[in-house]
Amino acid sequence: MKALRKYVDKIKPHFEKGGKFEAFHSTFEAFETFLFVPDKVTTSGSHIRDPLDMKRTMIVVVVALVPAMLFGMWNIGYQHFLALGEQVSLGQAFWFGFLKMLPIIVVSYGVGLGLEFLFAQLRGHEVNEGFLVTGFLIPLIVPVDIPLWMLALAVAFAVIIGKEVFGGTGMNIFNPALTARAFLFFAYPAWMSGDQVWVAGLKHGLQAVDGFSGATPLAEAAAGKIDQLPSVWHMFLGTIPGSIGETSVLAILIGAFILIYTGIGSWKIMLSAFTGGLVMGLILNLFAANPYMEIPAWEQLFMGGFAFGMVFMATDPVTSSQTETGKWIYGFLVGIMAILIRVLNPAYPEGVMLAILLMNVFAPLIDHYVVEANIKRRLKRAKVSVQ
């Protein structure tokens, strides 16, 4: 450790102002603070500080995503060999998925972090850790066969248009990962929907065995083939086609537990979002005008990206409501909208993405009313005390 520190100290002057590699100052700083928590001490205010910083916060979210990612890797292989009709071991399936997934992760982080470093350097501030999570989320919400250049384009779009134009992490209006997904969805719909894209190889001419359908439960339901839906147990475990990390409700619940227990993710948003989804599902059950609307409300929560979206995307602290009361309202409405869009609009089988983006827009409005209520309470108190 000492030798490493010595080396860092030795090369540091080159990256300072006037040094040879001044243009990489932010990049150097990012790597230095990644390796070492800086020796900076408090200079104003509280003399002691909680060890929780932005890096720790983000890494906790990444850890919470790991079960979904590991399961996703295995499921890529599992679905692929299922389509081929081959029996393989757990390790083989996982290895296949790992090799498929690795380039996606590399491209996502490579493009995104590259842009983050560039913007940090241009703006002259430290690299923000926000992309640690975004870069991990994006691979989990795309189909496995997504061409890498498309992914790179989407990541660039999300980082630049979704985040940096607003001022960077903490200032953005839309969830960057969902911005990337929305970009792909509208720019390259052929690669983002249909029966072919969810299982590795199908899009590239792989011949599936008879009886294998690469369609996601949402697509089946939207097509009215309710009888072909996988069992709830399969949807819970996640052994179904879908975006890489979204299929296993079990893995997502493990992540949700980590987020809630550490206090990093808002349990209020998660709870109210699931409640909202359930309520909307029940309302649709009441009307039951078509087979899709007849699906039991609680089963809806297991389908598509609902669980993943509500646990990892709706809870993004920057783009969701920032007041505690607002979080209840925001989460509830996200849940309502997700199921509403999914079931009633056949053009958008995945309502979760649009619901969260839509509510991202309304979150500041919700906060506005919560803040107004706080102000009114204070003014009312003043009037009472005058009497």
Add this chain to the structure above:
Amino acid sequence: MNRVIKLRKGLDIRIQGVAEKNPVSAPPSETYALKPIDFHGLTPKLMVRPDDMVQAGSPLFFDKYRPDILFTSPVSGRVKAVLRGERRKILEVVVEVDGKQNFLEYRKGDPLQMKRAEIVETLLKSGVWPFIRQRPFDFVANPADTPKAVFISLFDTSPLAPDYSVILQGKEKTFQTGINVLKQLTDGKVHLGVHPEKSDRNFVNALINTEIHPFSGPHPAGNVGVHIHYIDPLNKGELVWVVNPQDVLIIGRLFEEGRFDARRVVVLAGSEVKKTGYFETMMGASVEPMVKDNVKEGALRYISGNVLTGKKMGPSGYIGFYDSLISVIPEGNYFELLGWALPGFDKFSFSRTFFSWLRPGKTYRLDTNLHGGHRPFVLTGEYEKVMPMDILVMQLFKAILTDDIDMMENLGLYEVVEEDIALCEFIDPSKTEMQRILRDGINTLVKELG
């Protein structure tokens, strides 16, 4: 006694080095200092020069904009130095004792029999007045004002805080005199915030002319600002005055003895102190005799006050005007390899992102490392977990950062001072300098109000 107000939000920081409740003696300090930086918004005008002789109670400087308010020497002796900082700002006026401790004498008497104007005059002349502070904004009270109430918090919940039930023991009579003085200054009540268990029941029950309010819960339950919020909240245009418990004693002694007697028990605490304890000393005394040969090796930070809100000073610094605590903790100027990624069994954190949650009772040797870099606001709802008042902390700070005066007023800037948001600053993962920003906001608001 009123119903106990139970607070749930907040945090007791489990820091090592809580002082043993033993009286400790140290050689008396040779020098004493008054520090203008202890008073917010004060522009001091010097009244002495180096080598002038002063008595206990002789004014050293006054407030340029409120010349009635004098700041007087706690000891008799010779003015040794006037320490100045950038742009000749006065940092310390140091007095070297002559060993005689001659007092200037003031009119003594039963405050309940005195007129308000006489009381105010005595307080001002003796230099005891600045112990009375106003809320909002935490300025020295203005003698021209009449507050709607006076607040005293009889317990301190901040890290390593002194136990006032120990300090005040046997001083009931003087404390009562102090309360009587304060009672004469307000048209309203003198409110006393106490802890249902930690405060000395017999002491509290013996007091009159005051209203008792028990508060329980984690820090900041002992903050007087929190008490004001629950008992008689501050709205625009309203004023309350606050006094620290030991300063109530100083006020009491002024009227009992006719002297500015600045004696005070100061607690020396912190993980780096060898022998902690309760020192009988005086406001403005040098800490040198207390800490000399009494601290551990290494780079240390000496703080007058608690680790959340206190002021940094050197090993021969002076006890602050309002402080009853000296904290000594290690500096944190070290690099930590992958510190943010380690499990963190030995890191005290409010969040459960470090595995120290597995060791609920453990206390920690906390240092001054910032643990990360400054970032914009990202996490939300964190501050509210340690803020027992109905205040939207992040929104208030955004109003301050954008100079939005209306919103600052509307969101409760009148109700908070540095100590009330110190915990928010402690837990903030974005490492925002919240106490500094708050003071900037207060200055902006005061300027605007004119």
